[in-house]
Amino acid sequence: MGNHNLKTLSQVLNTLIKRGITKEICMNDQNQMVLGKDEKIYKPEDLVIVKSYRFEGDSNPDDNAVLYLLQDKEGELATILDSYGAESNYSGEEFDFFLRQVPIKENPEYDIN
Template sequence: MANHNLKTLSQVLNTLIKRGITKEICMNEQHEMILGKDEKTYQPEDLCIVKSYRFEGDSNPDDNAVLYLLQDKEGELATILDSYGAESNYSGEEFDNFLRKVPIQDNPEYDLD
């Protein structure tokens, strides 16, 4: 995995937005992974992680995040942000268990170095 510590999360997100990748997948209160505003509901096998961007907090090593770029079976691209440590955006194991089941096919087309 490439080291993306030289770029900030906002820089990477802005670069992806310039490439037309503007949608985010989030887990709702029913522990379903939803694209955008309830456009699609995903199971892990519906998605593929095509790139992971890792970020480490400067002040606190526990403030880390991973931005995943995913592609669904229709070819639509979206992101999932997984922050952990003090600023974790998801509690419980459902989020981690979902991500662990998503296949990874790293695509160098999305390298930002």
């Protein structure tokens, strides 16, 4: 009896936070992917995408976003939010280029129903 209702971004983030996943990876001004408050700087090969959650805006295709759940070599989990369309949070190619190089190993453990 799966619940097939689409979750909102905030619902998924809240579920991940309840599971102890609270850190975010963001691109800094030097186009480096950084965990939290400059705790670690990652290269694509340091990470694996274990889950992708896609969100589509009901009224506006510019509201689309993907939340990636990533795991580093030490087993630490963090998220990267990629909103695209007019409200993209990263304008340069570096962000997309980085994400395309990260291997994907989807893990059903992180499915949110």
